[in-house]
Structures are given as C-alpha cells and as structure tokens.
Amino acid sequence: MFTPRYTPLALAVSFALAAGAAQAAPDADVAREMKQMREQLQQMQRAYEQRIAALEGRLAQAETKAVKAEKTAVDASATAGEAKASAESAQASRSREPVRANAFNPEIFLILTGTYNNLKKDPNSYQITGFTPTLGEVGPGSRSFSLGETELVLSANVDPNWRGVAIAALKPEGGVDMENAYIESLGLGRGFNFKAGRFFSSLGYLNEQHAHAWDFVDAPLAYKAFLGNQFGQDGVQLRWLAPTETFLEIGAEAGRGQSFPSTDRNKNGTTTGVLFAHLGGDVGPSNAWRAGLSYLGTSPKDRTYQDTDSLGAAVDDTFSGKSRLWILDGVWKWAPNGNPSVTNFTLQGEYFRRTESGTLASNSAAGACGGDCSGSYESKQSGWYLQGVYQFMPRWRAGLRHDRLDYGTVDIGLAKNGILSGSDFPVMASHNPTRNSVMFDYSPSEFSRFRVQLARDQSGLGETDNQVFLQYIQSLGTHGAHKF
Numbered sequence: 001m002f003t004p005r006y007t008p009l010a011l012a013v014s015f016a017l018a019a020g021a022a023q024a025a026p027d028a029d030v031a032r033e034m035k036q037m038r039e040q041l042q043q044m045q046r047a048y049e050q051r052i053a054a055l056e057g058r059l060a061q062a063e064t065k066a067v068k069a070e071k072t073a074v075d076a077s078a079t080a081g082e083a084k085a086s087a088e089s090a091q092a093s094r095s096r097e098p099v100r101a102n103a104f105n106p107e108i109f110l111i112l113t114g115t116y117n118n119l120k121k122d123p124n125s126y127q128i129t130g131f132t133p134t135l136g137e138v139g140p141g142s143r144s145f146s147l148g149e150t151e152l153v154l155s156a157n158v159d160p161n162w163r164g165v166a167i168a169a170l171k172p173e174g175g176v177d178m179e180n181a182y183i184e185s186l187g188l189g190r191g192f193n194f195k196a197g198r199f200f201s202s203l204g205y206l207n208e209q210h211a212h213a214w215d216f217v218d219a220p221l222a223y224k225a226f227l228g229n230q231f232g233q234d235g236v237q238l239r240w241l242a243p244t245e246t247f248l249e250i251g252a253e254a255g256r257g258q259s260f261p262s263t264d265r266n267k268n269g270t271t272t273g274v275l276f277a278h279l280g281g282d283v284g285p286s287n288a289w290r291a292g293l294s295y296l297g298t299s300p301k302d303r304t305y306q307d308t309d310s311l312g313a314a315v316d317d318t319f320s321g322k323s324r325l326w327i328l329d330g331v332w333k334w335a336p337n338g339n340p341s342v343t344n345f346t347l348q349g350e351y352f353r354r355t356e357s358g359t360l361a362s363n364s365a366a367g368a369c370g371g372d373c374s375g376s377y378e379s380k381q382s383g384w385y386l387q388g389v390y391q392f393m394p395r396w397r398a399g400l401r402h403d404r405l406d407y408g409t410v411d412i413g414l415a416k417n418g419i420l421s422g423s424d425f426p427v428m429a430s431h432n433p434t435r436n437s438v439m440f441d442y443s444p445s446e447f448s449r450f451r452v453q454l455a456r457d458q459s460g461l462g463e464t465d466n467q468v469f470l471q472y473i474q475s476l477g478t479h480g481a482h483k484f
Helices: 008-024 028-094 221-227
Strands: 107-119 144-147 150-159 162-170 176-185 192-200 232-241 247-255 272-283 287-298 303-308 314-334 344-362 373-393 396-412 434-445 448-458 465-477
Touching (some): 221 344, 221 373, 221 396
Antiparallel strands (some): 107 150, 150 162, 247 272, 314 344, 344 373, 373 396, 396 434, 434 448, 448 465
16 A cells, blocks of 8 residues: 555646646746646656556455455365264264164165077987086076066165175076075175175176176086086175285185085085185276186085986986085176276186096996996096177177087996996086077166077087077166176
C-alpha cells in the first residue's frame, strides 16, 4: 500500500490557478509554463491510475489465493474424516465389533446345464482300454437329450474369521448329491488359509474347477483315467501364500479318500495325502502365467472294476496296494493390455504320471483261478492333454484339445504266472488311447453360454467314436469370479 502524493482536490486547485494565471498574463512565457503544468498533471494522472490498477490486481490475486486456501482446507478436513472412518471401521473389525447385517447375507445362485449327444458307439460299452475305471462318470453320457447336473450354491461369511460354502448337485434322475460343503478361514494371517469339509482337491489345474467353468463339455482323458473324472474328498487343506511379487503358493491336504483312485477304508485317520505348489506372474501388461506341481498318495483297498474273462463271463477284479500320482500343469493367458473383453487366448496343459503296486484279485472261473485268486500287480502309466482356446471377437470363442494316454508297463501276476491268461483282462489290454476335440461357443452374456463340440475319440482298442455335443449353461443369481 502507498499514499498518493496528489489528491483530486489538489489537482482541482492547480487547474484553477493555472486558468487564472493564463487570464492575467497571456504572454508567451505564461503560455509555455501552462503547457508544462498540463504535461506534469497528465503524467501525475497516468501514474495515479497505474498505481490504482496495480492495487486492484494485487487485491484480486489475494482474494483468489484465499478461496483456494479455503477449498484446500475443506478437502483436507474431508480426507481426514474419511481416514478416521476407515480407521474406526478397521478397528471395529479387529475388535470383532458388529458390522452391517447384510455383509453376511448368503450368495445364492443356480447353474442349469443340458446337452444333446450324438454318439457313434454305444455309451454303455464305453471304456478307456488299458486303464481303470471303465464306466461311471468317465463315459460320454447318454445319447440324445440329457439334463445335466443342476448346481445349487450357497455361500456367505459366517463371521469375520470364517466363510461357508455349500454346493448341492441335483441329479437328473432324481436325488441330491452334496458335491461341496466346507468352511474356509478368512483371517489366519501371514498368508495362511485353512479349509475343512468336502471339496475338490487343488491337485493339478482343472480339478478344482466345477464342470460349468470348463472350456470343453467333458474332462480330458487323463482326468478320466487317473482321477475318475474329478478328485474330491472329505478332509482338510492348509495353504500358504508367500508375501512375494511373484505368485507362490504351497499347500497340503489330508482326507478320507473315498473317491477314485482311492477307496473308503473305514479306518481312523487319513487314507490320502496331497501336496501342491503353484507359481505364477505377469509378463508385461498383456500376458500372465501359472505353473504347478502336485502329488497324490493313497492306499486303496479292494478297488473294484468290471471286466470280462476268457469264458465271456462278467467278473469283478479288485486292486489293493499303493497308488502314487504326479501332475505337472501350466497355463498361459494373453489379453491385449490385460483387457480380455474383445480378444484373448489361453494355452493350457497337464502331464500325469502314476505308479501303482500291490495285489490284483479276480473272481473269474477261467483257467486255474477257480473263482477266487490273486496275484501281484505293478504299473507305470502316464498321460497328458494340451488345449488352446481363442476368443476371436466379443462373446465368440473357439478351442482345440488333444488328449493322449501312454499305457506304459503293466505287470499282472495272475497272467504272468499262468493262473489266468491275458485274454482274461481285456480292459487292461495294451493300448494308447487318444482323442481330438474342437469346440465353438457363444456367450450372450456373462450368465449364459451355448456350445458345440466335435470329438474323435479312440479310447477303446480298435474303436473310433465320432461324437457331437450340444450344450447350454445358464447361471441364475450372483456368481463369483472363477479362479485364474
């Protein structure tokens, strides 16, 4: 701020004096002096106006800064309030104080599936020659129209520490099968997670996924031959997620082992054990990968499969001993800049290797068996599949899968010692099954999918089954995201 040297009153007086002087002495000197005075007055007026304008500019800048400072203070106050609320919420969670009731409302959804199957070979005689089991869920399903399993899913947080999940499979022929029912921890800390109940094992890559999440209508041959389609059990699981930038997870399971390749031993303790490790990460913004190694060990007793002996009679063969299975799996996913909505590609594969040793018994009346005999059994077999699925435009995908099983070495003591002949075990005849499948599917939304699949199945010795599958999958209600 400053005090002007000349005020408006002084200017007026100066003008008056100048005018009087001009009238009293209108000579040349007076005229020159008046001109100089006018110029001085003009200069003073311009300086005065400039200083007034400068003051007005400084005042406007000060007002702008004051408004900005006030807004910053308001924003800081709001941020502090939000931080305080978050801290109070976290403290309430740690203190196990009540939270909103709707946080524990169960998620309920229903999965509807159905198929139309056109099969060249009779599905009732389907078998994977050289491998067990032979029938049951490993088959391609019935001819013509079929209603697939309807899954009813309920899941919710029980409290801040536990979550519960129940999945009931409603069978087309009637009845209910409790597919999954387990509790899972939410807050063990340090990367640990605990699960108990009935669940699909984290063995391999595909095993843990439910059928409606598969990219093809059915499971690969390796899953059918070595896991009876899908391995689940009643037991417990402990997982640990490492605190690293690269995804690293290891875990272990122990259970009753009531499903293939194990059997229910009706004993205290556990029958099966599973170990697994998963490693994964990103490669740039468009690629992600995961690899895994799994081990399943079990000791089945009287595991039975049906066969036909050399006399043409139906027989039951039973295996008791040790079964060891290793699985190496890997998956690579590509999506431009991490956005899979338009196009994406997934390459997936798994390699299986199983060894079994023990005793094989048969109730065949052929040869020197006499209806009840047993001998040693040893086998080393393997198999693998590789598939690629490409979404070439929004909602449309195409996929190709190749399956192969390697018979390896199978030593049946009853046949080796001449008690029975090799023709008494046609299911276990030397054969390397293969199958090629191609599929196309269309998803009108995230809740529905329609699929067509063509397959050339050479699972049976000397047989080729050309298969056509049409499938729909519909989801009713809230559905959580599928795993990587």
